[in-house]
């Protein structure tokens with residue numbers, strides 16, 4: 579019997595279009611002799627689109643509008659064996675959709691409510707990973723109300739970290755709302771930008787030198803494996819939105835040219851993080867490697883990483899001998915696994 583799979587794509591975050599691209603790749607790769615796949619595109623307004631509009635959105639790759647309220651549609655998701663929530667960012671990768679599917683009793687690809695929500699939040703991630711003994715940059719939390727009522731307290735907290743520093747909304751992605759703050763006079767603008775997007779903001783010390791950015795894929799549930807390590811290289815102050823999504827701005831190096839001992843440290847720390855955060859199925863774990871000092875600092879854990887055929891996560895496992903099509907098949911298998 580073929581498995582019936584519901585593929586959710588699009589979604590309400592700034593990564594709507596990226597998700598549509600990933601979904602097209604997954605649709606083309608799930609073997610048709612094993613799976614019956616129904617795609618549903620979620621509009622930027624959070625409505626689930628009917629088949630014709632879904633098809634149109636997938637073909638054009640553009641943000642879709644219209645559709646039905648989610649609660650009308652989740653009931654119709656009941657006939658599926660599993661859901662592949664190929665959604666990035668808030669309202670998709672953050673435990674919200676995972677909670678809905680858990681309530682509906684439908685198995686799904688990737689982390690559950692806890693792993694998704696903790697990994698999405700940069701502050702919670704740092705707290706959990708610190709308790710697991712994983713090295714990270716120094717950081718501080720600030721909330722919007724403090725910034726409105728006692729801005730000097732927030733400025734003082736930033737000054738403790740020194741300049742340059744990074745200011746980031748706690749719960750976004752794709753570098754949206756992130757600033758590299760070179761001097762104190764740039765701080766207010768960065769904080770206003772971040773607090774315009776999130777109630778909670780994280781202030782982060784800059785690594786001591788411009789770091790190398792290395793990433794590793796994790797695959798599995800309670801016995802996860804790590805892929806080879808990859809590296810991103812780009813010519814920009816930091817890996818901002820434009821550099822991420824402009825063709826040709828960044829290059830991927832797999833395997834990363836690293837001493838084997840460093841690559842092994844990356845893999846071990848990523849597996850520890852995956853377990854500590856209660857992730858499942860898949861995750862891409864991103865690190866800063868400061869070559870000058872040998873420091874390896876965990877930056878973030880993405881529980882639904884970019885998933886086109888040319889994205890880092892599938893490419894990392896391809897280097898380990900797992901084709902894109904085998905990888906998505908394995909992920910559905912992990913969703914169906916008894917845990």
Ligand SMILES: Nc1ncnc2c1ncn2[C@@H]1O[C@H](COP(=O)(O)OP(=O)(O)O)[C@@H](O)[C@H]1O
Pocket residue numbers: 715744746750751752753754756782783784785789791816817818864866877878
């Ligand atoms: N503390 C830091 N030190 C040095 N570079 C940083 C630091 N934090 C972020 N960056 C740069 O900013 C980019 C985006 O930050 P990140 O936390 O990964 O945000 P997102 O979740 O949006 O991808 C990183 O890939 C890196 O280039």
Ligand SMILES: [Mg+2]
Pocket residue numbers: 864878
């Ligand atoms: Mg990142």
